[in-house]
Amino acid sequence: MKIFHTADWHLGKLVQGVSMTEDQAYILQQFLHDIDEEKPDVVVIAGDLYDRSVPPTEAVSLLDEILSEIAIKREIPVVAIAGNHDSPGRIHFGSRFMGAKGLHIIGNLSKNLKPVVMQDRFGEVHFHLIPYTDPSHVRYIFEDDSVKTQQDAMAKILDHVVDSLDSNARHVLVGHAFVTKNGVEEENSTDAERPLSIGGSECIDAKLFAPFHYTALGHLHQAHFVDSEKIRYSGSPLKYSVSEEKHKKGYLMVDLAADGSIHITKKELKPRRDLRTVENTMEEILKSPKSEDYVFVKLLDETPIISPMEKIRSVYPNAMHVERISLRDFNNVHEEIVSRQKMDDITLFKSFYHEILGKDADEKMIELFQEVLQEEMLENREVEVKS
Numbered sequence: 001m002k003i004f005h006t007a008d009w010h011l012g013k014l015v016q017g018v019s020m021t022e023d024q025a026y027i028l029q030q031f032l033h034d035i036d037e038e039k040p041d042v043v044v045i046a047g048d049l050y051d052r053s054v055p056p057t058e059a060v061s062l063l064d065e066i067l068s069e070i071a072i073k074r075e076i077p078v079v080a081i082a083g084n085h086d087s088p089g090r091i092h093f094g095s096r097f098m099g100a101k102g103l104h105i106i107g108n109l110s111k112n113l114k115p116v117v118m119q120d121r122f123g124e125v126h127f128h129l130i131p132y133t134d135p136s137h138v139r140y141i142f143e144d145d146s147v148k149t150q151q152d153a154m155a156k157i158l159d160h161v162v163d164s165l166d167s168n169a170r171h172v173l174v175g176h177a178f179v180t181k182n183g184v185e186e187e188n189s190t191d192a193e194r195p196l197s198i199g200g201s202e203c204i205d206a207k208l209f210a211p212f213h214y215t216a217l218g219h220l221h222q223a224h225f226v227d228s229e230k231i232r233y234s235g236s237p238l239k240y241s242v243s244e245e246k247h248k249k250g251y252l253m254v255d256l257a258a259d260g261s262i263h264i265t266k267k268e269l270k271p272r273r274d275l276r277t278v279e280n281t282m283e284e285i286l287k288s289p290k291s292e293d294y295v296f297v298k299l300l301d302e303t304p305i306i307s308p309m310e311k312i313r314s315v316y317p318n319a320m321h322v323e324r325i326s327l328r329d330f331n332n333v334h335e336e337i338v339s340r341q342k343m344d345d346i347t348l349f350k351s352f353y354h355e356i357l358g359k360d361a362d363e364k365m366i367e368l369f370q371e372v373l374q375e376e377m378l379e380n381r382e383v384e385v386k387s
């Protein structure tokens with residue numbers, strides 16, 4: 001069975017206030033072209049179809065168009081799940097009748113975890129769709145107060161899935177989570193993705209997915225495997241932050257053999273405009289060839305520049321950001337910026353608190369901050385209930 005594995009489309013994404021919808025439409029047309037060339041048996045979208053729980057109208061229209069092109073016009077089944085950016089209710093709406101048209105999309109987790117069963121010439125392939133769900137919801141659904149962390153939640157869900165696996169079928173799991181080797185804490189390779197938990201580990205042990213022939217993951221924007229070649233992130237199809245400028249964007253083509261073995265091919269997609277950093281003096285920048293790329297400019301001039309963005313946009317009309325860093329202080333400032341970008345929310349709060357008040361935050365203050373952040377994360381995911 002030939003599977004196209006993609007994730008993290010983030011339709012409706014704004015980067016520095018600039019809508020990426022046209023760029024997303026451009027890249028997804030390439031994806032459709034590859035579908036026509038390769039003719040996959042199924043397309044997997046492992047979460048974060050939208051960038052926020054209430055997406056703009058043009059993002060909804062784009063998703064509707066692309067899914068219609070794949071599932072209805074080309075009659076290629078699509079299996080998709082909600083990610084942490086999606087509204088579970090909006091993603092889940094219509095899932096029963098859409099399944100009859102080949103669009104199998106799950107937003108809400110339920111205790112009755114039935115796989116989507118597909119057939120190739122070698123037999124059945126079972127797709128197990130596990131949408132992103134907060135541990136508090138998993139605790140409620142399975143009536144288990146011991147579920148506290150992302151690891152606990154995924155372990156509880158997979159206990160139910162693995163118990164009913166058909167030994168005569170091949171099994172593909174589709175999930176949206178921060179999976180690492182042995183569940184060890186790692187830094188996300190992008191600052192465009194929000195954390196999955198506040199004040200605790202968001203990482204999940206890759207060994208939980210050992211029973212499956214292939215695990216198609218979303219959430220991390222850089223394509224890579226975790227612990228095993230069969231546990232994979234496809235990465236996002238576009239760069240959504242300057243922290244992703246070195247990423248090679250695209251999707252994965254997975255060939256699932258009769259014995260459950262896999263062969264992976266990374267397929268790159270070429271964006272309409274690249275997203276990158278430019279570091280130079282204004283004089284040298286103005287000598288550069290004109291480019292439509294999205295650029296983040298770091299000026300190395302020692303003296304202030306009048307109307308720097310206006311000048312830069314004469315060469316880079318889609319420039320997104322400009323900052324001036326003197327050569328004398330460049331190394332120290334750059335290290336400070338990188339250091340702050342790598343801080344988690346709690347560490348950043350402690351640093352801010354100390355910088356403003358001149359003293360360390362006590363445990364009660366930190367616990368209050370954690371509670372507020374956790375509530376905000378849940379409210380962002382449930383905003384459709386209020387709208």
